[in-house]
Amino acid sequence: MIDLGAARVAVNSPLNDFNAHLDLVYQHHGDGDPLSFADVRVSLLPSRGMRFWKGRVSLWSEATCPFEPYPMRSALPLFEWGSNWLLAQRLNAYLLLHAGVVARDDRALILPAAPGSGKSTLTCALHLAGWRFMSDEFGVLDPDSGNLLPLLKPAALKNRSIAIIGAHPQARLGPVFPGTRKGDVAHFVPLRDSIVERHRHARPRLVIFPRYRDGGTLKCTPLDAANTAMRLGLNSFNYRTLGAVGFDAVVRLARTTRAFELEYGDLSTAIAHIDTLFAEHA
Incomplete structure (x- = not known):
């Protein structure tokens, strides 16, 4: 769970490099209860299915995959742009x-x-x-x-x-x-x-x-x-x-x-x- 101030984002992924990058750029944000309320929940998962998606990563949120897969090395940019897009859809109290x-x-x-x-x-x-x-x-x-x-x-x-x-x-x-x-x-x-x-x-x-x-x-x-x-x-x-x-x-x-x-x-x-x-x- 990442506490951003005005919103909270829950993220999980089995990708070691992505998790290391996430820890680097979200230092001091705190790790809350992953089951508590979050404005956005996302998972970064290896892409499966079509052969040309091999070596790519997909962002999932609430059983939907709103973007095309990115190269595995670009998991953090995908998370940043994808979570921004989701926050823009959902924070309509502001x-x-x-x-x-x-x-x-x-x-x-x-x-x-x-x-x-x-x-x-x-x-x-x-x-x-x-x-x-x-x-x-x-x-x-x-x-x-x-x-x-x-x-x-x-x-x-x-x-x-x-x-x-x-x-x-x-x-x-x-x-x-x-x-x-x-x-x-x-x-x-x-x-x-x-x-x-x-x-x-x-x-x-x-x-x-x-x-x-x-x-x-x-x-x-x-x-x-x-x-x-x-x-x-x-x-x-x-x-x-x-x-x-x-x-x-x-x-x-x-x-x-x-x-x-x-x-x-x-x-x-x-x-x-x-x-x-x-x-x-x-």
Whole structure:
């Protein structure tokens, strides 16, 4: 049983290498009773049946296999992407933003972005610069309280980001999985203090839509509440599913935070600017 904060995932597998990788990237999450409640239950099992599936692994959840088998060496990426997909289907008590979330004390910064925008790299870099890590993939917003809940899963770094984040002396990464469907992938492990505080909520104060451009100069543009609400809805897994609840949640979030679009080409410059914005508006 893996306690992520906002959710619990039960996983079992006979695959020794996968279990070793899981132990590496989910240190300090605790091992609860495997028979207790879990939001998602998965099994990673060797694929059987067709001959061309030999040497592959399948993810099963509640007697269904929602994805094609992966190569056996990519069992951890399959678990990460598969469990993310399952959590996005099932955590409909919350508004789920596709966003990184970091915090200072109990005030949160939300980083919503489309894939390829540099969200994960920036989220990890901010964490290594002293921010509390709350999530990389899911911004979990409670529509009733307006608070953000941590969902402490490792961040999937891809291609160039692996070396950039891995060069930091405090960074802990799992093994590199070359040639996946998303390129080379390695999983960044949040620092222990953030994992220990995975049940500590935070109040959203600042929203930044990041966009990395190689060699680009820093450009920061303020956004009004209407534009912010529209973009938050577009960067949500379950906005349409929640209907009026989702609409009210994004409008409330847009009205109670300050929002900016940030284009950058250098991580250290972006972090310094974010620190300044947060000091001014949070």
